[in-house]
Amino acid sequence: MRESLAIRFSAGGETAVQRRYEILAQELRGLILSGELKVGDPLPAERDLVEITGLGRGSVREAIRILEIEGLLSPKKPGRKGVSVVQNASDQTVQRQLELFIGGDSVSNDHLLQARMVIEPALARIACDMRTDDDIEAMRAINARIEAIGNADRGALVQLNLDWHSQMFAASHNDLLVAIAIGLTETQHRAGVMGQYGSQEHVRLMVEAHGKILESIIARDGERAYRRTYLHLRGYADTLAKKNPREFDLTPLNPR
Amino acid sequence: MRESLAIRFSAGGETAVQRRYEILAQELRGLILSGELKVGDPLPAERDLVEITGLGRGSVREAIRILEIEGLLSPKKPGRKGVSVVQNASDQTVQRQLELFIGGDSVSNDHLLQARMVIEPALARIACDMRTDDDIEAMRAINARIEAIGNADRGALVQLNLDWHSQMFAASHNDLLVAIAIGLTETQHRAGVMGQYGSQEHVRLMVEAHGKILESIIARDGERAYRRTYLHLRGYADTLAKKNPREFDLTPLNPR
DNA sequence: CTCGATTAATTGGTATGACCAATGAAACGG
DNA sequence: CCGTTTCATTGGTCATACCAATTAATCGAG
Known part of the structure; x- marks a missing residue:
């Protein structure tokens, strides 16, 4: 017909x-x-x-x-007013797709680390200019909770660490970079590649590193915040490197 | 039942x-x-x-x-062997979702520019370490074609400019960062925010800038490649800024 | 027996019709 | 006037049927 x-x-x-x-x-x-x-x-x-x-x-x-x-249409609900509504694609759709892409075997862990080393220190630097007092307070609060629970609850520790980083990213107030950074960080943490950290000593070092980064952001010292964040990440990378050899050198990302 | x-x-x-x-x-x-x-x-x-x-x-x-x-299943085809096949989510799905996210009004053009200024210079630096001779040759070829067509065909010019940048990204051999960078760059270029550039003088400057970046990558001078790429982007940003005032300062991304 | 052509089976693409469950608006009753 | 009941709307789901494309199987000519 x-x-x-x-x-x-x-x-x-x-x-x-x-x-x-x-x-x-x-x-x-x-x-x-x-x-x-x-x-x-x-x-x-x-x-x-x-x-x-x-x-x-x-x-x-x-x-x-x-x-x-x-992400362009809202989920529907049954019932009289349940029709789809036009909406903006959200940051979450970006995160989801990044996680699916990285989760496959197209992206090596070293490449993921390298990407984080490009983006996260830069976000710390931007945060120095854009942060509000509320951002500072939120970061401080999360770090305090990390210090409080210590290595008692592994799952909570991972989540709080993620939260701290997300909050630091958010202080940049660049939603695009934040979405990307969270996508990268979450994937790596959820992948469980970091099951090793969790000793009391590790937690202490983490809290200390977070504290130094936070100090720099409070002081609005962009170069210092960049450097601290880079070193924080590299410390993490070096821990991993003890278990698996590097595919290539990550260090050209070091500023100056 | x-x-x-x-x-x-x-x-x-x-x-x-x-x-x-x-x-x-x-x-x-x-x-x-x-x-x-x-x-x-x-x-x-x-x-x-x-x-x-x-x-x-x-x-x-x-x-x-x-x-x-x-992106986890291949598209199906009719016929006896047309079933879906499991596949890795591709870089293209990441690009698509970035474009949809940025295309909405959640992301300002300034934030997009800022993101590019974080990622693209870093890619140039990484490219210095990872490039092959083929990468160099490909970039040189594209730049030559840009010089050849000049401002004769606006559409082709935009596409070739995109191609050049994509090729530069690809020289980093980090598929994750490449996917992200292409997603950002394509969105901005396709958005037509850059309809203004196209004079013979603009093209000449573009070719020159590409040439200087390429030189640095050939010489494996990471700092210089970073700086050149940053300046190339800033030149573009400044052109835009003449039309619309900045929402915030982009410059903290300048290295050193 | 071999190879090309024909036929058949498999599989996704699409339409139709039907019924359920949830929701919100309208009708109703106190 | 307000709370309750009723009912129309809308998405969620299933069953069935047929088409088109593709591949496998079959058949026939040499």
């Missing part, structure tokens, strides 16, 4: 069929990115979209699902 | 229902990330998964679609 809508496009030498739900997803994405659909605008109900597009409900649902995973 | 499988979990104070396709997606994702399903392993056919899981075909398809968007 319906003439062939088969649209073909060349992609990498191959010829792929453009599936209907893909087309619809593209169109909706275009409407959102071009601003014709603004953040907060509700999408028509699934059954309305079926009428509008002439597609089946399954195809409509798959198209919506795609944009939902990309 | 089927007892309620409704699983609830608290998320941010709210209580959300876990939908069936979400559960299946989670399970499959878990199998992949834990390594029980390895890269290259084919998934059972949709109808087989229907039998295995007891779900409807629509739910199975939505679950698969989610993992496909996340």
